[in-house]
Amino acid sequence: MNRGVGIWRCTACGAAYFPERLLCSRCHGQTFATEHVTEGVVEEVTVVRHVLGQNEWGPRRLANVQMINGPRITVGLRDESGPGTVITLFRDGNAPFGVAKK
């Protein structure tokens, strides 16, 4: 696990992206600087309780998160954080997760 989630910021216009883009959708620049965002605010939450083709499935919490100074992303919650909670972001592989900020 790594602290923060990497985003890509266009060096020409400052637009921020996740996942990575090939060209900036606003100015079509092709150079991006990577940043690590460590916090976000939970906007909506769902609990995935049943999945097609899976017989042994434990509920998973997913959230739409507005990153602080970054884009909105989909995050796996590792606790009971709800809408409005400020969470600490971390990365497990390429996937973003979060827990309530302490």
Place this chain on the structure above:
Amino acid sequence: MFTNATIIAAGQSQYTRRPEPRQTTHTFIRDAVVAALRDAAIDASEIQGMAVTSFSLAPDTAIDLAWRLGLSLRWLLQDTNGGSSAMNMLGHALRGVETGAASPILVVAGDATGLGGYAKIAANYNIATREHLAPLGHGGPNSVYALVTTRQMNKYGLRKSDYGHLAIAQRAWAAKNPFAVYRTPLTMEEYLSAPMVADPLTRYDCVPVVAGAQAIVIAHPDRCPHGRAPVRVRAVRNSFNWDNQEGEGLQTGISTFARELWKAASVDPGDVDVASIYDDYPAMVLAQLDDLGMIKDHDLAAFAQREVGERRKPINTWGGMMSAGQPGGPAGGLNGIAEAVLQLQHRAGDRQVKGARRAVTTGYGMTLYRYGGTAAAAVLERME
């Protein structure tokens, strides 16, 4: 408007939740093609073009399908735009016939992924899904549209029961469709007490995956069987990646062209008798109807309660995918078009909307990351 190109016929295969081992995507597509050709009274040797979409044809492609079907063609297309593939193929096929590239053209969509196969597709839908969503345990598009639905409920003041009106009304239509996989009437009590799948989506909000296929035939109106009205497409428009996934997902690409669509068709939203709205989730039905300008004052809740719940406005009159079933993914868009054709040709049996003359059909899909990236709509009219 197209003058030389019309939709003259439609056919479909059986729909089933659990295909038998001998049944494959290819055999379902064959069954739909045979049904459509029979419906058109056209011999297979006369077909000059074919468009196909499927998530489960691989490693075969459109040319393999042409070979297996024994079709020698001069126009061939394979579309990969998910829920708006059928609309996309419809536009290409109409232009193909209109310009003389080929006629008749078959437009075909089918899938038989099986439940396990669909789960694999859902986890590997694109690179973004494979790398950033599937490892979260997102379990496919249900979780994505659960978040969209919550946003829509918060923004428009919708209650869970508002979505129930759509599910219940479509189930009532499905009861009159012998091909629908779920035809037992649904009550609001049953809807509200159904098991939760991904909050706030319950069982009846999530489109059931089936195996099956659909086909329509595009040709000059002179080729339409005697005594049957051809269906003219007054306008068709598409949108791809309209907002770069930077919005809320509560509007679709239809919002970018709706005004132009109605103007090109010389039809007002209120002139439509039947609507086939891509219904992977109830929230997206309301979003597309609103984008089309068919919801007064953007009051989604009032529309659901009065127009759908009380007045049973003819929306998704074959039961929609929510009750009739969704073959895989891309095939879903074609059943709405085929239903509109049957309605406008006054061949929809017990579910016929009396005197139907005009229809609107939509497609929506390809969940890129936070919501769908493709959308399309067409205005269809019965030629007298």
